[in-house]
Amino acid sequence: KQEVTQIPAALSVPEGENLVLNCSFTDSAIYNLQWFRQDPGKGLTSLLLIQSSQREQTSGRLNASLDKSSGRSTLYIAASQPGDSATYLCAVKNQAGTALIFGKGTTLSVSS
């Protein structure tokens, strides 16, 4: 059974710092991995999607990497800003099945 873990559960950094969020999964037979942002009480905003054949994806200050063999993905945020404060969720879709399987998220707080 696929399990997704995100470490740390919470992170506080000063504005301008570069940071890395971690996501690990137990079954490497994934179809894709998606990173989301969630503001309190709101829906999920898709940040980056990495297909199983890809190693990384970039969008602006965000860079996500995928290492299927080790069951790990990282989300790198450059030059963090207070507006980046939110919960970041990692989710995988297995090759078999239709569900996205989520971690519990990392809550990021960026102080000015």
Add this chain to the structure above:
Amino acid sequence: ETGVTQSPTHLIKTRGQQVTLRCSSQSGHNTVSWYQQALGQGPQFIFQYYREEENGRGNFPPRFSGLQFPNYSSELNVNALELDDSALYLCASSLRTGPYEQYFGPGTRLTVT
């Protein structure tokens, strides 16, 4: 391009009642999935609909049911509400093929008292 929309935004129900939540998928998307997110947890998959049929189901009891309509919009119905059903209910749409990127709506906050 219209994004995923959900209604209502908030809902308060009493234990034992029934509730219907609605979702309109993003333009051109033919697949709709529903997720339940309890406070402090990641979303949990309820089920997915494709071509108006259930196309995968998570570990939820039969009192959670759904529909998909010809325009790809969808409903989630929950019967015999329990206190533990209090959560944020999220709808996501996607295409059945390709990268399978899922786009989520703003959610419906259900409170069961």
